Amino acid sequence: MTYTPATKDQLLAIRVNAGIQELAQSEKFAAAEPDMVEAIVEGVGQFAAGEFAPLNRIGDLEGAKLENGVVRLPDGFADAYEHYVEQGWNAIASPSEFGGQGLPFTLACNVLENLGTANMAFNLLPMLSVGAIEALEHHGSEELQQKYLPDLVSGKWSGTMNLTEPQAGSDVGALRTTAKPIIDGENAGKYLIKGQKIYITWGEHELAENIIHLVLARIPDAPEGSRGISLFIVPKYHVELDGSLGPRNDLRCVSLEHKLGINASPTCVMSYGDNDECIGELVGAENRGLAAMFTMMNNARINVGNQGVQIGERATQQALDYAKERVQSARAGSPDKAAVAIVEHPDVRRMLLRMKALTEGARALLYYTAGQVDRGVLGDGLSKARGEVLTPLIKAWGTDIGIEVASIGIQVHGGMGFVEETGAAQHWRDSRIAPIYEGTNGIQAADLVTRKLGLNDGEALIGLIEDIARECTDEPALFVLAGDCAAVARWMRQDASLDDRLAGSVPFCTMLAVATAGWQLLRQLGAVQKGEAPALAKSKAATVRFFLDRVVPEAAGLKASATAGGAALYKIETDALLT
Template identity: 80%
Template sequence: MTPYTPPTQDQLLAIRVNAGIEELAQSEKFAHAESDLVEAIVEGVGQFAAGEFAPLNRIGDLEGAKLENGVVRLPDRFKEAYDAYVEQGWNAIASPEEFGGQGLPFILSCNVLENLGAANMAFNLLPMLSVGAIEALEHHGSKDQQSKYLPDLVSGKWSGTMNLTEPAAGSDVGALRSTAVPIEDGEHAGKYKITGQKIYITWGEHELAENIIHLVLARLPDAPEGSRGISLFLVPKYHVNDDGSLGNRNDLRCVSLEHKLGINASPTCVMSYGDNDECIGELVGQENRGLMAMFTMMNNARINVGNQGAHIAERATQQALYYAMDRVQSARAGSPDKTPVAIIEHPDVRRMILRMKALTEGVRALLYYCAGQVDRGTIGDPDAKNRAEILVPMVKAWGTDTGVEVTGIGIQIHGGMGFVEETGAAQHWRDSRIAPIYEGTNGIQAADLVTRKLGIEGGEAMVALFEEIARDAAEQPTLLALAKDCAHIARWMRDEASLDDRLAGSVPFCTMAAVAVAGWQLMKQDQAVAGGAAPALAESKPVSVRFFLDRIVPEAHGLKASAIAGADLLYILPSEKLAG
C-alpha cells in the first residue's frame, strides 16, 4: 500500500473557493479563521495524518479489532496515535471555546476528518462519531450536562457514540424496544434505568479513550408508539463524579463484534444495556423528543460520511496513480516504438485515472460548499441554512456512491494485482462499501431529498439552487442543460408527481442534482485558478474540471428519463412473480 500524501493545495482551494472561508472570517464568530491559521491547520493535520494514522491503515485491516473478555483490543500503536491526536488538539477544532474548543468553522473540522480518513478510514470513525456527540449535547444537553461532559469530549479524552439501531429496528427507528424507567429515589434519583440491546455501534467499546459517552435512544413507560415516543439518553461507560473524576463502571457491555467486509480496525459492537438492571442514564432534551435531538447528530454525521466518499476516493486515486506510473506493460498502441511503457500511457488507463481524479475533486468541491453553507447558517443566514439542508443528502449519497466507484476503478487499474490483497487496493473498496449504507442508506437520502427537502419553502429553495447554477453556467452547455433539467424535475416532482413517482425517481434525481452542484463548484475552482489562485494546480485543475464537465455531467444528464419515469413499471409484477 502506498503512503498517503495530503492533497493540501486542492483542499485549500476548495476551502477558499467553495466554502468561502475568507468571507466567513469577516464575521465576529469566525474572525480568528485567518488565512495563515487556516493554512497551518490544513498543512498540519495533513502531516499528522500521513505520519501517525496512515502507517496503521494496513495493520488495522489485517489484524482488526478483537474482543477479549469484554474488552476491545486494537493493534499496537493505535493508542499512541490516538493520544497524539488528542494532545495536538485536532479533536477540538470546531467545538465551542467555552468547553475547550477552538471555535473554528465546521469547514476546518471537515478538513481534519478528510485527512485522517484518507490516511485511515476505520480509525477516523472514532473521532468522527465524537464530533457528532459533541454537537448533540451542545444543542440539546442541559447546562449541567454540558459542563460535566463536553470538556473531555471536546478534548478527545473521552469519545462518543450514537446508539439507534436494534435487531428489529433498523431504518425504522420508531420500532425500537429499548426502555428507560425513571428512578424515583436514592443516589440516582432523577435519572433512568436503561435496558436494551443496540447493534452496529461504531467504536462502542475500546480502551483508547478514558471514557465513552453513549447517546442512546430508548422509550419511556407509556410513551407514544413509533418515533413520537422516543427519548434520548446519555449513558457513560464509567459514571462521572461531581468533581469530574471517573467512578464505577456502568452496567453496559459489548456482547460481540461484527465480522465485516471492511473497516476492520473500527470495532462495530453489539451493545447490551442493563443486564443487571443497573444501567444508569440521563435524559438529554425533552421526553419523547429524542429523535429530533439525535437528528442534530445524524445531520452532522451524514455530511461526514459523505466526506468519507471524498477521502477514500483520494486514497484510492493516489494508489492507482502510483501503480499506473510504475507498472510497465505493452507498447503504446500505434507507436513505432515497440518498447513497453508504463500503463498510464495507455488511453483507457489514462481515462480511468482522470475519471478517478475528476470525481474525487468533484466530491471534495461539493463537500466544502455544503460545509460553508452550514457555517453561514450558524451565523444566522437562513437561506444558507436551507441550502445546507438540501445539499446534505447529495453529499452523503453521491459522495459515498462515488467513493465506491473510484475505489472500484482503482482495483481495475491494478488488474489482477488489485483482486489480491497484497497491494491494498482491495482494502479501499472493502472499506468504502459501508458508507452508502450507514447513517441512512443512500436510497433514504434520495427519498429525503424529494420529500422533506423538496418541501423547503414550497420547493422554491431547491429550484433556486438549480437556477443559480444555470445562470453561472451560461457558457458551459452541458452543465447548463443539466441544471435546467434538474429545475424542471424538481417542479414536476413538486407539482405533478405522486409520492410513489417521486420516490421511484429519487436516486437518479439525487445523482443529477449532486453532479450539477459539483460541476458548478468545480467550474468556480477553474475560474479561480485561471485568475491566479493555487498556482500549483494551474496545469492539472483545468484538465480535471474539463473531464468532469465533458464526461461526467453528460452521464448525469442521461439519468433524466429514469428520474421522471414514474413508479408504474416497478409494480406491474406482483412481488412473488419477480423471482419467476
C-alpha cells in the same frame, strides 16, 4: 500504500467553495485567518500522514478483537490517538466555552478528511465524537454540558450514537430499548436503561478514558413509533460530582461484527442493563429524542459524505503510483514498440482522469456544503436551508463516488488489484459501508424528494438550481443538466405521486449532485485561471474539463429514469417477483 495530503486542492476548495475568507469576516469565525487556515490544513495533513496512515494496513489485517469483554486494537493505535488528543485536533470547531477552538465546521471537515484518507477505520472514532458534541451542544442541559462536553471536546472521552436494534433496522420507531424513571435515591431523576443495540461504531475500546453513549430508548407509556423516543446519555463509567470517573456502568460489548471492511473500527453489539443497573440521563425533553439525534445524524451525514472523498483520494493516489511504475505493452499506434508505463495507454489514462475528476468534484461539493452550514450557524437562513438541501447530495453521491473510484483503482491495478497484498482491494472494502450507515443512500434520496423538495415552499432547492444555471451559461452540458434538474423538480412537485417521486429519487439525487459539483469545479477553475493555486493550473484544467465533458452528460441521461414514475415497479406482483 503511502499517503500524501492533498493540501493544495483542499485549500483551494476551502477558499473557493466554502468561502473561508468571507466566514472569517464574522466575529464568531474571526480567528480563521489565512495563516491559521493554512497552518491547520498543512498541520493535520502531516499528522495524518505520520501517525494515522502507517496504521491503515495493519488495522485492516489484524483488526479489532474482543477479548474477555475488552476490545483490543493493534499496536500503535493507542499512541496515535493520544497524540491526536494532545495536539488538539478534536477541538477545532467545538465551542470555546468547553475548551474548543470555535473555528468553522469547514475546518473540522478538513481535519476529518485528512485523518480519514490516511485511515478511514480509525477516523470513525473522532467522527462519532464530533456528532455527540453537536447533539449535546444543541440539546443538552447546562448541567449535562458542563459535565460531559469538556472531556468530549478534548477527545479525552469519545462518543457514540446508539440507534439500531436487530428488529428495527432503519425503522428507528420500532425500537424496544426501555428507559424507566428512577424515583428515589441518589439517582432520582435519572433512568434505568435496558436493551440491546447493534452496529455501534467504536462502542467499546480502551483508547479513550470514558465512552459517552447517546442511546435512543422509550419511557413507559410513551407514544408509539418515532414520536415516543427519548435520548439518553449512558456513560461507560459513571462520572462523579467532581468530574472524576466512578464505577463502570451496567453495559457491555456482547460481540464485534465481522465486516467486509473497516476492520480496525470495532462495530459492537451493545447490551444495556443486563443486571438492571444501567443508568442514563435524559437529553432534552421526553419523547423528543429523535429531534436531538437528528442533530447528530445531520452532522454525521456530511462527514460520511466526506468519507467518499477520503477513500477516493487514497485510491486515486495508489492507482496513480501503480500506473507510473507498471510497465506493459507498447503505446497503441506508436512506431516505437518498447513497452511503456500503463499511464500512457488511453483507457488507463481515462480511468485515472475519471478518478481524479470524481474525487475533486466530491471535494468541491463537500466544502461548498460545509460553507453553507457555517453561514447557517452565523444566522443566514437561506444558507442554512441550502445546507439542508446539500446534505443528502454529499452523503449519497459522495459515498457512491467513493465506491466507484475505489473500484476503478482495482481495475487500474489489473489482476494485482484483486490480490489483497497490493492494498487496492482494502479501499473498495472500506468504502462499501459508507452508502449504508447514517441513513442509506436511498433514504437520502427519499429525503431529497420529500422534505427537501418542499423546503421553504420549494425555494431552497429551486434557488440552488437557478444559481447553477445562472453561472453556467457558457458550459452547454452543465446548463442543460441544470435545466433538466429544474424540469424534474417541477414534475415532482406538480404532477408526480409520492410513489413516482420515490421511484425517481436516486437518479434525481445524482443529477443534482453532479450539477452542483460541476458548478463548484467551474468556480475552482475560474479562481485558478486568476492565479489561485498556480501549482494546480494544469491538472485542474484537465480534471474539470473531464468532469464537464464526461460526467455531466452521464447525469443528464438520468432524466428519463427520474421521471419514469413508480407504476412500472408494481406491474409485477410481489409473489411473482419473488419466484
